Amino acid sequence: MSFLEIQDVTHSYFSKQSKTTALIDVSLSIQEGEFISFLGPSGCGKTTLLSIISGLIEPTIGHVLLENEKVTGTNKKTGYMLQQDYLFPWKTIEENIFIGLKLTKQLNEKTKQNTITLLEKMGLKNVSKQFPSQLSGGMRQRVALVRTLATNPKLLLLDEPFSALDFQTKLKLEDLVFSTLKQFQKTAILVTHDIGEAIAMSDRIYLFTNRPGTVHRVFHVPDELRREIPFHARSHEQYSDIFQEIWKELEELEQTNDD
Amino acid sequence: MSKQTMIEQLHRDYKRSLTRNKRWVHFFQIIIFLTFFVLWEIASRFHWIDPLIFSSPSKVWELLKENILDGSIFPHIWTTVFETILGFIIGTVAGTILAAILWWSPFLSKILDPYLVVLNAMPKVAIGPILIVALGPTMTSIVVMGAIISVIITTIVVYTSFRDVDQNYLKVLQTFGATRWQCFKEAILPSSFPTIVSTLKVNVGLSWVGVVVGEFLVSKQGLGYLIIYGFQVFNFTLVMQSLFIIVIFATIMYKLVEYIEKKIVKNG
Incomplete structure:
Protein backbone atom coordinates (compact mmCIF):
# COMPACT_ATOMS: atom_id res chain seq x y z
CA MET A 1 0.00 0.00 0.00
CA SER A 2 1.14 3.53 -0.69
CA PHE A 3 1.66 6.23 1.89
CA LEU A 4 -1.23 8.31 0.62
CA GLU A 5 -4.15 7.00 -1.42
CA ILE A 6 -6.78 9.24 -2.93
CA GLN A 7 -9.64 7.06 -4.11
CA ASP A 8 -12.33 8.32 -6.51
CA VAL A 9 -12.67 11.68 -4.83
CA THR A 10 -15.46 13.92 -6.11
CA HIS A 11 -16.39 17.12 -4.36
CA SER A 12 -19.23 19.58 -4.88
CA TYR A 13 -20.00 22.85 -3.17
CA PHE A 14 -23.65 23.56 -2.60
CA SER A 15 -25.36 26.90 -2.34
CA LYS A 16 -28.98 27.95 -2.65
CA GLN A 17 -28.60 29.00 -6.27
CA SER A 18 -26.18 26.44 -7.56
CA LYS A 19 -24.07 23.38 -7.11
CA THR A 20 -20.44 23.60 -8.19
CA THR A 21 -18.45 20.46 -8.78
CA ALA A 22 -14.87 21.36 -7.94
CA LEU A 23 -13.34 17.91 -8.30
CA ILE A 24 -14.42 14.82 -10.18
CA ASP A 25 -13.04 11.27 -9.96
CA VAL A 26 -9.60 12.07 -8.65
CA SER A 27 -7.53 9.01 -7.85
CA LEU A 28 -3.83 8.96 -7.18
CA SER A 29 -1.29 7.44 -4.85
CA ILE A 30 1.86 8.81 -3.38
CA GLN A 31 4.83 6.99 -1.83
CA GLU A 32 6.53 8.09 1.35
CA GLY A 33 9.25 10.68 0.79
CA GLU A 34 7.98 11.79 -2.62
CA PHE A 35 7.60 15.42 -3.62
CA ILE A 36 4.47 15.85 -5.73
CA SER A 37 3.09 18.91 -7.49
CA PHE A 38 -0.50 19.63 -8.44
CA LEU A 39 -0.34 21.94 -11.42
CA GLY A 40 -3.29 23.61 -13.04
CA PRO A 41 -5.08 26.85 -13.78
CA SER A 42 -6.66 28.82 -10.93
CA GLY A 43 -9.99 27.45 -9.84
CA CYS A 44 -9.30 23.86 -10.86
CA GLY A 45 -9.97 22.54 -7.38
CA LYS A 46 -6.35 22.08 -6.30
CA THR A 47 -6.89 23.84 -3.00
CA THR A 48 -10.10 21.86 -2.45
CA LEU A 49 -8.12 18.65 -2.91
CA LEU A 50 -5.52 19.80 -0.37
CA SER A 51 -8.27 20.62 2.11
CA ILE A 52 -9.72 17.15 1.57
CA ILE A 53 -6.33 15.47 2.07
CA SER A 54 -5.75 17.47 5.25
CA GLY A 55 -9.18 16.48 6.56
CA LEU A 56 -10.44 20.06 6.73
CA ILE A 57 -13.34 19.13 4.48
CA GLU A 58 -14.90 15.80 3.77
CA PRO A 59 -15.26 14.82 0.10
CA THR A 60 -18.79 14.42 -1.23
CA ILE A 61 -17.84 11.05 -2.69
CA GLY A 62 -14.74 8.89 -2.22
CA HIS A 63 -12.10 8.92 0.47
CA VAL A 64 -8.48 9.50 1.36
CA LEU A 65 -6.24 6.94 3.03
CA LEU A 66 -3.14 8.12 4.87
CA GLU A 67 -0.93 5.22 5.96
CA ASN A 68 -3.91 2.93 5.40
CA GLU A 69 -6.12 4.93 7.71
CA LYS A 70 -9.13 6.80 6.44
CA VAL A 71 -8.78 10.56 6.91
CA THR A 72 -11.77 11.81 8.89
CA GLY A 73 -10.70 15.21 10.14
CA THR A 74 -7.48 17.06 10.74
CA ASN A 75 -4.70 14.98 12.22
CA LYS A 76 -1.16 15.26 13.49
CA LYS A 77 0.30 13.46 10.48
CA THR A 78 -0.50 16.32 8.12
CA GLY A 79 0.88 19.84 8.09
CA TYR A 80 -0.66 22.59 5.97
CA MET A 81 1.07 25.71 4.69
CA LEU A 82 -1.03 28.45 3.13
CA GLN A 83 -0.52 30.90 0.29
CA GLN A 84 0.34 33.69 2.67
CA ASP A 85 2.11 33.20 5.96
CA TYR A 86 -0.93 33.98 8.14
CA LEU A 87 1.25 34.51 11.17
CA PHE A 88 -0.81 35.92 14.00
CA PRO A 89 0.21 39.59 14.13
CA TRP A 90 -0.49 39.91 17.85
CA LYS A 91 1.74 36.97 18.76
CA THR A 92 5.53 37.03 18.84
CA ILE A 93 7.44 34.80 16.41
CA GLU A 94 8.04 32.39 19.28
CA GLU A 95 4.35 32.19 20.18
CA ASN A 96 3.52 31.76 16.50
CA ILE A 97 5.80 28.78 15.95
CA PHE A 98 4.69 27.13 19.21
CA ILE A 99 0.98 27.39 18.40
CA GLY A 100 0.73 23.93 16.83
CA LEU A 101 2.53 22.33 19.75
CA LYS A 102 0.31 24.22 22.16
CA LEU A 103 -2.90 23.16 20.44
CA THR A 104 -1.82 19.51 20.24
CA LYS A 105 -0.59 19.64 23.86
CA GLN A 106 2.97 18.73 22.96
CA LEU A 107 4.55 21.92 24.25
CA ASN A 108 7.48 21.11 26.52
CA GLU A 109 11.10 22.16 26.91
CA LYS A 110 12.32 19.57 24.41
CA THR A 111 9.87 20.39 21.61
CA LYS A 112 10.39 24.11 22.27
CA GLN A 113 14.14 23.71 21.92
CA ASN A 114 13.75 21.67 18.72
CA THR A 115 11.52 24.32 17.18
CA ILE A 116 13.88 27.15 18.07
CA THR A 117 16.77 25.16 16.59
CA LEU A 118 14.76 24.69 13.40
CA LEU A 119 14.09 28.42 13.28
CA GLU A 120 17.80 29.11 13.57
CA LYS A 121 18.52 26.58 10.81
CA MET A 122 16.24 28.62 8.59
CA GLY A 123 18.57 31.54 9.13
CA LEU A 124 16.34 33.29 11.62
CA LYS A 125 18.30 34.01 14.78
CA ASN A 126 17.26 36.45 17.49
CA VAL A 127 13.78 37.02 16.08
CA SER A 128 11.81 34.92 18.62
CA LYS A 129 10.69 37.92 20.64
CA GLN A 130 9.83 40.05 17.62
CA PHE A 131 6.43 40.50 16.03
CA PRO A 132 5.65 39.33 12.46
CA SER A 133 5.27 42.93 11.27
CA GLN A 134 8.98 43.45 11.94
CA LEU A 135 9.95 40.71 9.46
CA SER A 136 10.14 40.71 5.67
CA GLY A 137 7.81 38.58 3.51
CA GLY A 138 10.43 35.89 2.93
CA MET A 139 11.31 35.70 6.60
CA ARG A 140 7.64 35.44 7.54
CA GLN A 141 7.08 32.58 5.11
CA ARG A 142 10.09 30.80 6.64
CA VAL A 143 8.55 31.27 10.09
CA ALA A 144 5.31 29.81 8.71
CA LEU A 145 7.28 26.78 7.49
CA VAL A 146 8.78 26.34 10.95
CA ARG A 147 5.31 26.59 12.46
CA THR A 148 4.09 23.84 10.12
CA LEU A 149 7.13 21.61 10.75
CA ALA A 150 7.08 22.14 14.54
CA THR A 151 4.49 19.42 15.14
CA ASN A 152 6.59 17.05 13.03
CA PRO A 153 4.00 16.07 10.40
CA LYS A 154 4.82 13.24 7.98
CA LEU A 155 2.95 14.81 5.09
CA LEU A 156 3.28 18.46 4.12
CA LEU A 157 0.67 20.26 2.06
CA LEU A 158 1.98 23.44 0.45
CA ASP A 159 -0.73 25.63 -1.05
CA GLU A 160 1.13 28.03 -3.38
CA PRO A 161 3.41 29.05 -0.51
CA PHE A 162 5.69 31.16 -2.71
CA SER A 163 3.12 32.96 -4.82
CA ALA A 164 3.00 36.08 -2.65
CA LEU A 165 6.77 36.60 -2.68
CA ASP A 166 9.04 38.50 -5.04
CA PHE A 167 10.93 36.38 -7.56
CA GLN A 168 14.34 36.44 -5.87
CA THR A 169 12.95 35.54 -2.44
CA LYS A 170 10.84 32.85 -4.06
CA LEU A 171 13.87 31.15 -5.68
CA LYS A 172 15.82 31.22 -2.42
CA LEU A 173 12.88 29.88 -0.45
CA GLU A 174 12.27 27.09 -2.96
CA ASP A 175 15.80 25.85 -2.32
CA LEU A 176 15.41 26.14 1.43
CA VAL A 177 12.06 24.33 1.54
CA PHE A 178 13.29 21.66 -0.86
CA SER A 179 16.43 20.85 1.10
CA THR A 180 14.68 21.04 4.48
CA LEU A 181 11.97 18.60 3.39
CA LYS A 182 14.52 16.24 1.82
CA GLN A 183 16.64 16.38 4.97
CA PHE A 184 13.72 15.41 7.21
CA GLN A 185 12.46 12.94 4.57
CA LYS A 186 8.99 14.46 4.45
CA THR A 187 6.39 13.63 1.88
CA ALA A 188 5.12 16.82 0.30
CA ILE A 189 2.38 17.97 -2.03
CA LEU A 190 2.85 21.36 -3.64
CA VAL A 191 -0.04 23.18 -5.26
CA THR A 192 1.10 25.70 -7.85
CA HIS A 193 0.25 27.29 -11.18
CA ASP A 194 3.92 27.97 -11.87
CA ILE A 195 5.23 25.31 -14.28
CA GLY A 196 8.87 26.11 -13.50
CA GLU A 197 8.35 25.77 -9.79
CA ALA A 198 6.63 22.42 -10.23
CA ILE A 199 9.48 21.05 -12.39
CA ALA A 200 12.25 22.42 -10.18
CA MET A 201 10.86 21.06 -6.94
CA SER A 202 8.99 17.85 -7.55
CA ASP A 203 9.41 14.21 -8.49
CA ARG A 204 6.07 13.98 -10.21
CA ILE A 205 3.62 16.52 -11.56
CA TYR A 206 -0.13 16.00 -11.76
CA LEU A 207 -1.68 18.29 -14.34
CA PHE A 208 -5.28 19.19 -13.50
CA THR A 209 -8.01 20.19 -15.92
CA ASN A 210 -10.21 23.15 -15.25
CA ARG A 211 -13.49 22.89 -13.34
CA PRO A 212 -14.52 20.26 -12.54
CA GLY A 213 -10.90 19.44 -11.76
CA THR A 214 -9.48 16.04 -12.44
CA VAL A 215 -6.04 14.60 -13.20
CA HIS A 216 -5.41 15.18 -16.90
CA ARG A 217 -1.86 13.86 -17.16
CA VAL A 218 1.04 12.85 -14.99
CA PHE A 219 4.57 14.00 -15.79
CA HIS A 220 7.59 12.24 -14.33
CA VAL A 221 10.44 14.62 -13.74
CA PRO A 222 13.73 13.09 -15.01
CA ASP A 223 16.08 11.79 -12.34
CA GLU A 224 18.77 14.28 -13.34
CA LEU A 225 16.48 17.16 -12.40
CA ARG A 226 15.13 15.54 -9.26
CA ARG A 227 18.59 15.25 -7.76
CA GLU A 228 19.36 18.95 -8.19
CA ILE A 229 18.20 21.68 -5.85
CA PRO A 230 15.51 23.82 -7.52
CA PHE A 231 17.81 26.68 -8.50
CA HIS A 232 20.18 24.37 -10.37
CA ALA A 233 17.34 22.34 -11.79
CA ARG A 234 16.03 25.49 -13.44
CA SER A 235 19.26 25.90 -15.40
CA HIS A 236 19.54 22.21 -16.31
CA GLU A 237 19.36 21.40 -20.05
CA GLN A 238 16.45 18.98 -19.59
CA TYR A 239 14.45 21.64 -17.76
CA SER A 240 13.29 23.46 -20.87
CA ASP A 241 12.29 20.20 -22.62
CA ILE A 242 9.85 19.19 -19.93
CA PHE A 243 8.77 22.82 -19.56
CA GLN A 244 7.82 22.91 -23.26
CA GLU A 245 5.99 19.60 -22.95
CA ILE A 246 3.88 20.76 -20.03
CA TRP A 247 3.33 24.17 -21.61
CA LYS A 248 1.95 22.59 -24.78
CA GLU A 249 -0.34 20.36 -22.78
CA LEU A 250 -1.66 23.33 -20.79
CA GLU A 251 -2.27 25.30 -23.99
CA GLU A 252 -4.27 22.44 -25.46
CA LEU A 253 -6.25 22.19 -22.25
CA GLU A 254 -7.16 25.86 -22.44
CA GLN A 255 -8.20 25.55 -26.07
CA THR A 256 -10.55 22.66 -25.36
CA ASN A 257 -12.00 24.78 -22.58
CA ASP A 258 -12.58 27.71 -24.90
CA ASP A 259 -14.41 25.61 -27.47
CA MET B 1 24.68 76.71 -2.66
CA SER B 2 24.95 72.95 -3.05
CA LYS B 3 21.91 70.71 -3.56
CA GLN B 4 22.44 69.23 -0.11
CA THR B 5 22.22 72.51 1.79
CA MET B 6 19.31 73.59 -0.38
CA ILE B 7 17.34 70.50 0.61
CA GLU B 8 18.31 71.05 4.26
CA GLN B 9 17.04 74.61 4.00
CA LEU B 10 13.77 73.56 2.39
CA HIS B 11 13.22 70.91 5.04
CA ARG B 12 13.74 73.53 7.77
CA ASP B 13 11.23 75.80 6.05
CA TYR B 14 8.76 72.97 5.80
CA LYS B 15 9.08 72.13 9.51
CA ARG B 16 8.71 75.79 10.38
CA SER B 17 5.53 76.07 8.31
CA LEU B 18 4.11 73.04 10.11
CA THR B 19 4.73 74.61 13.52
CA ARG B 20 3.26 77.89 12.34
CA ASN B 21 0.15 76.13 11.09
CA LYS B 22 -0.27 74.32 14.39
CA ARG B 23 0.09 77.59 16.30
CA TRP B 24 -2.66 79.20 14.23
CA VAL B 25 -4.97 76.25 14.88
CA HIS B 26 -4.40 76.62 18.63
CA PHE B 27 -4.86 80.36 18.39
CA PHE B 28 -8.29 80.06 16.82
CA GLN B 29 -9.31 77.32 19.23
CA ILE B 30 -8.55 79.65 22.14
CA ILE B 31 -10.30 82.55 20.41
CA ILE B 32 -13.48 80.51 20.03
CA PHE B 33 -13.29 79.43 23.67
CA LEU B 34 -12.80 82.96 24.98
CA THR B 35 -15.35 84.54 22.65
CA PHE B 36 -17.99 82.07 23.77
CA PHE B 37 -17.53 82.73 27.48
CA VAL B 38 -17.01 86.48 27.14
CA LEU B 39 -20.08 86.86 24.92
CA TRP B 40 -22.11 84.73 27.31
CA GLU B 41 -20.99 86.89 30.26
CA ILE B 42 -21.69 90.18 28.47
CA ALA B 43 -25.00 89.01 27.06
CA SER B 44 -26.08 87.99 30.52
CA ARG B 45 -24.90 91.23 32.21
CA PHE B 46 -26.65 93.44 29.68
CA HIS B 47 -29.76 91.27 29.73
CA TRP B 48 -29.54 90.38 26.03
CA ILE B 49 -30.39 86.94 27.32
CA ASP B 50 -32.39 86.18 30.44
CA PRO B 51 -29.76 85.73 33.21
CA LEU B 52 -32.29 83.72 35.20
CA ILE B 53 -32.41 81.05 32.51
CA PHE B 54 -28.97 81.23 30.94
CA SER B 55 -27.04 82.23 34.06
CA SER B 56 -23.52 83.51 33.37
CA PRO B 57 -19.96 82.13 33.46
CA SER B 58 -19.06 84.18 36.52
CA LYS B 59 -22.08 82.93 38.46
CA VAL B 60 -21.40 79.33 37.45
CA TRP B 61 -17.77 79.75 38.44
CA GLU B 62 -18.70 81.26 41.83
CA LEU B 63 -21.09 78.38 42.52
CA LEU B 64 -18.54 75.80 41.44
CA LYS B 65 -15.87 77.35 43.67
Missing part, protein backbone atom coordinates in the same frame (compact mmCIF):
# COMPACT_ATOMS: atom_id res chain seq x y z
CA GLU B 66 -18.25 77.39 46.60
CA ASN B 67 -19.30 73.77 46.06
CA ILE B 68 -15.71 72.63 45.72
CA LEU B 69 -14.61 74.50 48.85
CA ASP B 70 -17.37 73.06 51.02
CA GLY B 71 -16.88 69.68 49.31
CA SER B 72 -20.58 69.26 48.59
CA ILE B 73 -20.07 68.66 44.85
CA PHE B 74 -17.76 65.65 45.16
CA PRO B 75 -20.31 63.00 46.23
CA HIS B 76 -22.37 63.97 43.16
CA ILE B 77 -19.40 63.71 40.83
CA TRP B 78 -18.20 60.37 42.19
CA THR B 79 -21.69 58.88 42.10
CA THR B 80 -22.19 59.75 38.45
CA VAL B 81 -18.66 58.84 37.37
CA PHE B 82 -18.88 55.53 39.23
CA GLU B 83 -22.26 54.70 37.66
CA THR B 84 -21.01 55.61 34.21
CA ILE B 85 -17.82 53.57 34.44
CA LEU B 86 -19.71 50.58 35.80
CA GLY B 87 -22.42 51.00 33.15
CA PHE B 88 -20.07 51.12 30.23
CA ILE B 89 -17.87 48.29 31.45
CA ILE B 90 -20.92 46.06 32.01
CA GLY B 91 -22.35 47.13 28.64
CA THR B 92 -19.14 46.36 26.78
CA VAL B 93 -18.41 43.08 28.53
CA ALA B 94 -22.00 41.84 28.22
CA GLY B 95 -22.11 42.92 24.57
CA THR B 96 -18.88 41.06 23.85
CA ILE B 97 -20.10 37.92 25.62
CA LEU B 98 -23.37 38.06 23.66
CA ALA B 99 -21.38 38.49 20.45
CA ALA B 100 -19.28 35.45 21.38
CA ILE B 101 -22.43 33.37 21.92
CA LEU B 102 -23.79 34.47 18.53
CA TRP B 103 -20.47 33.59 16.89
CA TRP B 104 -20.48 30.24 18.66
CA SER B 105 -23.83 29.25 17.24
CA PRO B 106 -24.63 30.50 13.73
CA PHE B 107 -28.05 28.87 14.12
CA LEU B 108 -28.83 30.94 17.20
CA SER B 109 -27.57 34.09 15.53
CA LYS B 110 -29.96 33.50 12.62
CA ILE B 111 -32.83 33.05 15.07
CA LEU B 112 -31.98 36.16 17.08
CA ASP B 113 -31.23 38.43 14.11
CA PRO B 114 -34.64 40.18 13.86
CA TYR B 115 -34.77 40.64 17.63
CA LEU B 116 -31.38 42.34 17.60
CA VAL B 117 -32.57 44.69 14.87
CA VAL B 118 -35.67 45.61 16.87
CA LEU B 119 -33.77 46.03 20.13
CA ASN B 120 -31.16 48.15 18.41
CA ALA B 121 -33.78 50.39 16.82
CA MET B 122 -35.64 50.86 20.08
CA PRO B 123 -34.67 54.00 22.04
CA LYS B 124 -33.30 52.39 25.19
CA VAL B 125 -34.00 55.36 27.47
CA ALA B 126 -37.69 54.77 26.82
CA ILE B 127 -37.63 51.69 29.03
CA GLY B 128 -36.19 53.75 31.92
CA PRO B 129 -39.46 53.93 33.85
CA ILE B 130 -39.99 50.17 33.50
CA LEU B 131 -36.47 49.51 34.74
CA ILE B 132 -37.01 51.64 37.78
CA VAL B 133 -40.27 49.92 38.63
CA ALA B 134 -38.70 46.50 38.10
CA LEU B 135 -35.36 47.06 39.83
CA GLY B 136 -36.36 49.69 42.37
CA PRO B 137 -35.39 53.34 42.61
CA THR B 138 -31.77 52.57 43.38
CA MET B 139 -28.34 52.96 41.89
CA THR B 140 -28.77 49.51 40.27
CA SER B 141 -31.43 50.88 37.94
CA ILE B 142 -29.17 53.72 36.88
CA VAL B 143 -26.18 51.47 36.24
CA VAL B 144 -28.39 49.06 34.27
CA MET B 145 -29.63 52.05 32.28
CA GLY B 146 -26.03 53.02 31.50
CA ALA B 147 -25.25 49.45 30.44
CA ILE B 148 -28.38 48.64 28.47
CA ILE B 149 -27.97 51.64 26.21
CA SER B 150 -24.68 50.30 24.83
CA VAL B 151 -25.08 46.52 25.05
CA ILE B 152 -26.98 45.84 21.82
CA ILE B 153 -24.89 48.05 19.58
CA THR B 154 -21.75 46.51 21.12
CA THR B 155 -23.12 43.04 20.39
CA ILE B 156 -23.79 43.89 16.77
CA VAL B 157 -20.45 45.64 16.12
CA VAL B 158 -18.32 43.03 17.91
CA TYR B 159 -20.21 40.11 16.34
CA THR B 160 -19.59 41.58 12.90
CA SER B 161 -15.91 41.89 13.70
CA PHE B 162 -15.81 38.27 14.95
CA ARG B 163 -17.36 37.13 11.69
CA ASP B 164 -15.01 39.21 9.55
CA VAL B 165 -11.85 37.61 10.94
CA ASP B 166 -9.88 36.18 8.02
CA GLN B 167 -10.98 32.55 7.71
CA ASN B 168 -7.42 31.53 6.87
CA TYR B 169 -6.35 32.24 10.46
CA LEU B 170 -8.95 29.68 11.53
CA LYS B 171 -7.71 27.32 8.84
CA VAL B 172 -4.20 27.50 10.29
CA LEU B 173 -5.54 26.58 13.71
CA GLN B 174 -7.88 23.89 12.39
CA THR B 175 -5.02 22.10 10.62
CA PHE B 176 -3.56 21.65 14.10
CA GLY B 177 -6.89 20.21 15.23
CA ALA B 178 -7.99 23.26 17.23
CA THR B 179 -11.40 23.17 18.89
CA ARG B 180 -13.91 25.98 18.42
CA TRP B 181 -13.00 27.39 21.83
CA GLN B 182 -9.29 27.37 20.92
CA CYS B 183 -10.07 29.14 17.64
CA PHE B 184 -11.98 31.77 19.59
CA LYS B 185 -9.25 32.26 22.16
CA GLU B 186 -6.28 32.24 19.77
CA ALA B 187 -7.65 34.04 16.72
CA ILE B 188 -11.17 35.49 16.95
CA LEU B 189 -10.91 37.39 20.22
CA PRO B 190 -7.39 38.84 19.86
CA SER B 191 -7.94 39.96 16.29
CA SER B 192 -11.16 41.72 17.35
CA PHE B 193 -9.54 43.57 20.25
CA PRO B 194 -9.13 46.81 18.29
CA THR B 195 -12.86 46.76 17.44
CA ILE B 196 -13.81 46.06 21.04
CA VAL B 197 -11.69 48.96 22.26
CA SER B 198 -13.15 51.30 19.67
CA THR B 199 -16.67 50.34 20.80
CA LEU B 200 -15.49 51.33 24.29
CA LYS B 201 -15.02 54.83 22.91
CA VAL B 202 -18.59 54.95 21.63
CA ASN B 203 -19.91 53.32 24.79
CA VAL B 204 -18.39 55.94 27.09
CA GLY B 205 -20.58 58.56 25.42
CA LEU B 206 -23.66 56.31 25.40
CA SER B 207 -23.28 55.40 29.06
CA TRP B 208 -23.21 59.07 30.03
CA VAL B 209 -26.56 59.45 28.26
CA GLY B 210 -27.99 56.40 30.04
CA VAL B 211 -26.76 57.40 33.48
CA VAL B 212 -27.82 61.04 33.26
CA VAL B 213 -31.28 60.07 32.02
CA GLY B 214 -31.44 57.46 34.77
CA GLU B 215 -30.60 60.10 37.32
CA PHE B 216 -33.24 62.41 35.86
CA LEU B 217 -35.83 59.75 36.56
CA VAL B 218 -34.80 58.65 40.01
CA SER B 219 -31.88 59.49 42.28
CA LYS B 220 -30.84 61.34 45.36
CA GLN B 221 -27.33 62.07 44.20
CA GLY B 222 -25.37 62.66 41.04
CA LEU B 223 -24.87 65.25 38.33
CA GLY B 224 -28.07 64.26 36.52
CA TYR B 225 -29.90 64.69 39.82
CA LEU B 226 -28.40 68.19 40.23
CA ILE B 227 -29.57 69.13 36.75
CA ILE B 228 -33.13 68.01 37.33
CA TYR B 229 -33.12 69.52 40.85
CA GLY B 230 -31.77 72.83 39.53
CA PHE B 231 -34.47 72.77 36.88
CA GLN B 232 -37.22 72.17 39.44
CA VAL B 233 -36.12 74.98 41.76
CA PHE B 234 -35.32 77.18 38.77
CA ASN B 235 -31.64 77.43 39.66
CA PHE B 236 -30.08 77.36 36.22
CA THR B 237 -26.67 78.28 37.53
CA LEU B 238 -26.69 74.86 39.17
CA VAL B 239 -27.81 73.24 35.89
CA MET B 240 -25.02 74.93 33.94
CA GLN B 241 -22.45 74.04 36.58
CA SER B 242 -23.44 70.35 36.46
CA LEU B 243 -23.38 70.38 32.69
CA PHE B 244 -19.91 71.90 32.78
CA ILE B 245 -18.65 69.14 35.12
CA ILE B 246 -20.21 66.44 32.94
CA VAL B 247 -18.43 67.81 29.88
CA ILE B 248 -15.09 67.80 31.74
CA PHE B 249 -15.43 64.23 33.03
CA ALA B 250 -16.87 62.80 29.83
CA THR B 251 -13.88 64.25 27.96
CA ILE B 252 -11.43 62.82 30.50
CA MET B 253 -12.99 59.35 30.19
CA TYR B 254 -13.01 59.54 26.41
CA LYS B 255 -9.35 60.55 26.35
CA LEU B 256 -8.47 57.73 28.75
CA VAL B 257 -10.14 55.14 26.52
CA GLU B 258 -8.41 56.68 23.50
CA TYR B 259 -5.08 56.32 25.31
CA ILE B 260 -5.80 52.65 26.11
CA GLU B 261 -6.79 52.08 22.48
CA LYS B 262 -3.50 53.49 21.25
CA LYS B 263 -1.55 51.21 23.60
CA ILE B 264 -3.47 48.08 22.60
CA VAL B 265 -3.58 48.73 18.87
CA LYS B 266 0.13 49.48 18.80
CA ASN B 267 0.93 46.09 20.32
CA GLY B 268 -1.46 44.32 17.99
